[in-house]
Amino acid sequence: MTRALPKPAGSSKARTGKTVRLSKAEQALPLQQRLVLVATRLFAAQGYDATSVQQIVEAAGVTKGALYHHFTCKDDVLYEVYHHVLAEQTRRMEEIADGPGDAAQRLAAVVGDVIASSVANLDELIVFFRSMHLLPEAQQKTVRAERRRYHLRVRRLVEEGQRAGVLTTEVPADLAVHFVYGAIHQIGTWYSDSGPLTADEIAQHFERLVLSGLRP
Amino acid sequence: MTRALPKPAGSSKARTGKTVRLSKAEQALPLQQRLVLVATRLFAAQGYDATSVQQIVEAAGVTKGALYHHFTCKDDVLYEVYHHVLAEQTRRMEEIADGPGDAAQRLAAVVGDVIASSVANLDELIVFFRSMHLLPEAQQKTVRAERRRYHLRVRRLVEEGQRAGVLTTEVPADLAVHFVYGAIHQIGTWYSDSGPLTADEIAQHFERLVLSGLRP
Amino acid sequence: MTRALPKPAGSSKARTGKTVRLSKAEQALPLQQRLVLVATRLFAAQGYDATSVQQIVEAAGVTKGALYHHFTCKDDVLYEVYHHVLAEQTRRMEEIADGPGDAAQRLAAVVGDVIASSVANLDELIVFFRSMHLLPEAQQKTVRAERRRYHLRVRRLVEEGQRAGVLTTEVPADLAVHFVYGAIHQIGTWYSDSGPLTADEIAQHFERLVLSGLRP
Amino acid sequence: MTRALPKPAGSSKARTGKTVRLSKAEQALPLQQRLVLVATRLFAAQGYDATSVQQIVEAAGVTKGALYHHFTCKDDVLYEVYHHVLAEQTRRMEEIADGPGDAAQRLAAVVGDVIASSVANLDELIVFFRSMHLLPEAQQKTVRAERRRYHLRVRRLVEEGQRAGVLTTEVPADLAVHFVYGAIHQIGTWYSDSGPLTADEIAQHFERLVLSGLRP
């Protein structure tokens, strides 16, 4: 017996009694969006497997049948979260990447923007990195493909900067992108609204840190 | 079991038929370590909730009774994975942080070392970030406390470097640490043995990227 | 429904993906008959319980509301199948039984006719014997009463033959009827359109087999 | 609205509140056999789909987990019923068919025996013909193959009789077998312990009816 740990009180599922409260505006959303919203919060707080469909529908104020009227299965709800995050993030990134400024400036802008939107949607970020692997293989493939497209677009931005001489060629572009996004994607594990820094301040520091490493 | 019928495909548990094969050396490990090892691989591949106790004991070649002899419950196995990772990483980091060289050099060495050991134990890294939130609150607290101690030690190293003038004071030490480790902790999401760069090369690039950002 | 995900294989309902195609003439039937027709085929192919109301209405090209407008409940659809089979079979049998010829000749004619109409409506026959027990007790009673009436009429025909000396008195009339219909009612379990014998040939053989056993 | 039928009181499942009572001897059976026994009775009374696993385990005095420890799924329990019936019936038939006497005598003996054993195990007979089609396709195939083997053996017996001149060649052997067994397999739909004839009397009459039809 390795150690006598205090036994968890209840079942291993529903690890926290977490309930989600919705604002007036959120309650007015169409049921499908309301369910995704509620599910995102619960998945972020407890994990996908540990969140029961029952918890989701209770938090949304409907019954299971209603959920299964809008989604084919629980996986589908999770997939919807990804779909939402990825589509939004990709859209924003591309708008900046395809915009004006030199490549280094645009990269910095992308970093700043993605930090802002990550902080604004922390739950989605958390769910994304903790639970993607729980999707059925087929859907994981789709998600990974979308992510790769995102990654490749940013890599092209870095390569453009390298060719233009505003970013160092010493670091392979691929690795540079991983480096940049690594720091950002981990924000969910430590950021807190009540921390000493605002999202903006974090974004500025990160822009600087990232860019100074990538300058020639 | 009367007869082995093909399992229904849709089962949300056992998402992959993943089985784990152990090397000769690993098979010779004491049962407790063997179980943790096998569990780590399964948790990394399928997630904690999606891995059944049955799968773990089958992969380790024993029966449930044996597992429950060594661990109080399934949570305890997961906790053991963390204990193992954290203890080892902390030991290595402190050895370097308390060693010779200026603060910036030691920080670079820490970064290099933690990347090396992360790549060498990818499964543990993956489980750590994906499944920590699934532990009962009590154990999460313990783990978070250990992580904070680790974080604080590295922060002290950064502060030392700032005071010594070898690291910039423009970035808060706390944020600097988050930045450094963010990139490292995400390695599990993209690193592959068959990728273009060796762990060593990645480590060198990351050291450079990190340090150039933190130089005054 | 957000997206069409492949259905999990193991679902105990919808055992086969059976869909029913209707001929032009059948599509022109009034909705109520069309629903009964479609339901008969689905019940025969999958069983009553395994066929969902959804499948029925989809196959008929309408929505649930339409079905519930014509039938009080799913049971009612099944009952309608019986009603249809029984009324038709009784009508034909009585026409022959009340017609010309000696009792043995009329019995033979009944056998021939019932085989012909059973083969022509195999699905109804199958549903009849597989699913009658699934009706609510009250409706089962009604159906059983109708069947008994049918049975008694044929028994009277046999008794008439016995009195007239054209059928043996060694076999109780009741048992004789069970014997005769046993063979016929099982046709659904082995008959195939592509088998070596036509319905007519089967009918002729069965007439001979039955009658030679019942001759004095 | 076709007709106003009295609505079924409860859910469509568990159509009857049927409970099964076990004799002392039956209660002493190993759990696996006890479950099959209880399930056979419930399936015969209510149908397979309409019988819940809950009903089975309650009648057997255990919990669901116990059932799933011995069977992989509900289908498996049904399959076990078939396996049991078929193996037993085949064994008995082959013993007689391979025994002494001319082919007609052996055929008569087979008929007598199968009636006796059908009456002795009416529930199994009923389940067999009503619910076989509810098995997954793979298992249906197996069952059909076993049945075909049985059918072929009896057909060979008929053919032997035809060659020996003790059975008519006017009726194709295949059809003859279908005819013989048709009557027998329907026994479940009308036989009652409290009816006017004993199983023995029925058997004797059927032997006579069948054989006189098949004599040259």
Added chain:
DNA sequence: GATGAATGAGCTTTCATTCAT
């Protein structure tokens, strides 16, 4: 008349965990 969203009840199955042997 017909639709589509929603309900409520129940179903099969899974699984961590216990315990007599």
Added chain:
DNA sequence: CATGAATGAAAGCTCATTCAT
């Protein structure tokens, strides 16, 4: 120490049926 049968609780999902529009 270890096993294998069994428990108890919950989970995901389906479906007949209702009802506002």
